[in-house]
Amino acid sequence: MTERSDSLTRELQELRDKSPAEALRRVDELDETPNGRATAAIILIDCGDALGDLASVSRGVDILEALSAEIAFSPDIAYNLANGLQLRARHSVESEMSFRGQVADDRFRARVHFGAVMNDTSASLATQSRMLTNIGILFLETHRWVEALDCFQHAQRILPTNAVAAYQEMRRLMSLANLFFQKEETYRSYCHVDALCQRVRYLASVISKNYDVFEQFAGASALPEVQKAVEQALTFDEVPAKPVDIPYFSFVRRNNIALSLHCSTEEFSSGRFDLLTIPHVHTSLLDESGVPEIFAMMNVMKADFAFARQVFFEVREDDAGTPYFETTSHADTLDYAVYGVRYSALTTAQRIAFDILDKISVAIACYLKLPQAQKTSFINIWGKQEKGKGFLLSGPVEAELIGGNQPLIALFNIFQDVSRHENLGDGFMGAQKQFRNSSTHRFTVLHDMGRDHSSKLSAIDHNNLEQFEQLTLASLRLARAALFYFVDFIIFSERHKDNAQGALVLSSEVPDHDYIRGRKE
Incomplete structure (x- = not known):
């Protein structure tokens, strides 16, 4: 960077805070080097945001997208591009529904770029912390408030x-x-x-x-x-x-x-x-007698979560004692892989946590009285991908989303983040589903030393032990957030139900299970 361009950059950066309109007017004075273009994009995005100027924000996003395609991965470029996409969506949201269209696509891509920064070890602590803060704000904009709180706390742990x-x-x-x-x-x-x-x-x-x-x-x-x-x-x-x-x-x-x-x-x-529990549901005299089965479903999901969390605690440290007996011998595969009950328990904890998403989808399908509810999964409840048409939402789910069911919008966003999309690629949480599928149907092999383990066989997925432990903790956090959104969904839906004549309200003050079983007074 020349002395003149360096001076101009500092001048524009000062104007960005003091006079954003003047900074925008002079932004084209920057040169066409990668640094000059990146600086111009950041000024366009930040000043466009300050002035509510969607065109400037979009122009900044276009510059960063072009740069991202031309150069090797840069956490700073990825962070600023994600920030620009997030702001473009925010300034466009009044004209589009938040769960589909360009707004939803921009937010999805912003999460992908934020996720790339999250996984990049070369990013500075300040960049990682700011990224977590921004993705937390982005989560709030799509009603994912539990994950937002997690992000803000993680950002503070880092910085x-x-x-x-x-x-x-x-x-x-x-x-x-x-x-x-x-x-x-x-x-x-x-x-x-x-x-x-x-x-x-x-x-x-x-x-x-x-x-x-x-x-x-x-x-x-x-x-x-x-x-x-x-x-x-x-x-x-x-x-x-x-x-x-x-x-x-x-x-x-x-x-x-x-x-x-x-x-x-x-x-x-x-x-x-x-x-956490469901406070109450409305039932009519036409419904079956007894406590609605949505309470039993919630009980099972809570127990699954608590079990997965405790298993993770018991096996996360290699030198800590566990309640599990190691009774098997293993052939060493000479690639720093680790085998035994401890590591099977670890992959099981991740699988149980992630599978709670499937149980939530079945519970939602039952609550909405969807056909074949027992066959529902977290992948198919939302709709299906049709070639040339993109993703088509199922009718009942689309009606709920259009009706402003914010907790369901949050869960739909999670579905997007764990899935692969025809036009947008993989969601930034896709590894959680990948390893859940691997440990369920194929083989997950963990390694406590070395890097870049791979296999010619698609039947085996390799991962570093420490990274997998973090993945499991992330799956637990995701399941926890999804359970909050599920209860939010029930509360939202109950609030909007017609109070039909003869309706009966069953609250969470149905008898406590431990009390009925004689385990507490």
């Missing part, structure tokens, strides 16, 4: 000073706290509200110490609003967190993978913290 991620999480938790207080009977199984408020208080303290980072990442214009929210959150009483003595419970708390958004110390002490 503890990331005040933007802390603010995004805090703002969402504050809105959830208001909802839970207003509709306590409906949402009381979602979390312990006091524990949630303590998390809000902690996040406010993080933000207050890192306003400079917030300004660096998001600009100064948003600071007054942020400071006002932080001041409100800091009025919450600060209660020191008590330690959780049982290692497994401590693991659940540390990774925030309970079927509850935030749990109290008392819930961990009691050993009952997976409290």
Whole structure:
């Protein structure tokens, strides 16, 4: 880069914050080198966003797409392209439905590029943390709020000073706290509200110490609003967190993978913290007697999740004791592969977690009274791919999506991210389905040393042990989020049902299973 172009770049970057319209007017002064084009694209996207100028955002996206096709993979280019696609979708959303069309395609491709940055070890911690913050915001825009909270927390683990991620999480938790207080009977199984408020208080303290980072990442214009929210959150009483003595419970708390958004110390002490449940459903006098079977389905899915999570905990460390006996001998394949019950348990945990998505689809099909509900899967419930026509949604599902069923839109987006699409390629979560299928129908072989293990046989999928452990944790997080969306789906649908004459409401206060079985008073 020449001294003149370097000076122009700095000048335009300053204008980007102070006078976005002037920066856009002068952007064509940049040269046509890759660096010049990338800088121009970023200015077009950021300033176009600030001014609500969709054409400038689209032009920036086009430049980055061309660059991405010309040069080797760059995490910075991928990150900025994902950011541009996300913003283009945001500025276009009023003219299109969020689950199909160009808006949905842009969001899908943004998630793919964000996912590529997530998996690239050369990306800096700051880039990874900002990427997780942005994909969290993108998840919120498609009603995937549980995954968004996970992303904001992960962004802070990578970069503890990331005040933007802390603010995004805090703002969402504050809105959830208001909802839970207003509709306590409906949402009381979602979390312990006091524990949630303590998390809000902690996040406010993080933000207050890192306003400079917030300004660096998001600009100064948003600071007054942020400071006002932080001041409100800091009025919450600060209660020191008590330690959780049982290692497994401590693991659940540390990774925030309970079927509850935030749990109290008392819930961990009691050993009952997976409290998410369906609050109630409406039934008519024409329905079969007894508790609706959707409650039994939810019970099974919760138990499957808790079992997969506990298996993962028991086998994730090679030198830790497990309840499993290693009784088999194995031939060494001389490629650093690891064999035994421990690793079969690990692949089983991933498979059980991912299979919860199939159970959710069957439960939804039963609830909507779809034909052949028992044969439904998470792949076929949505519709089918037809050559030359693209993906065609099934009628009942499309009607629900058009009707604004936000939890179903969230689950449909997950389907897109674990699938391959005719025109757009693989979703960024496709590895989860790939390894679930491999361990179910073929062979998954894990390696604790070496890299780039492959096979000429399509019957075997190889993966690094540490990477597979992270994949399993990701599958657990995905299953957890999907279960929240499923309960959201039931709540949404029940709210919009006609209250027919003679309807009876069955609530989650049907007898507690442990009480009926005599396991608690």
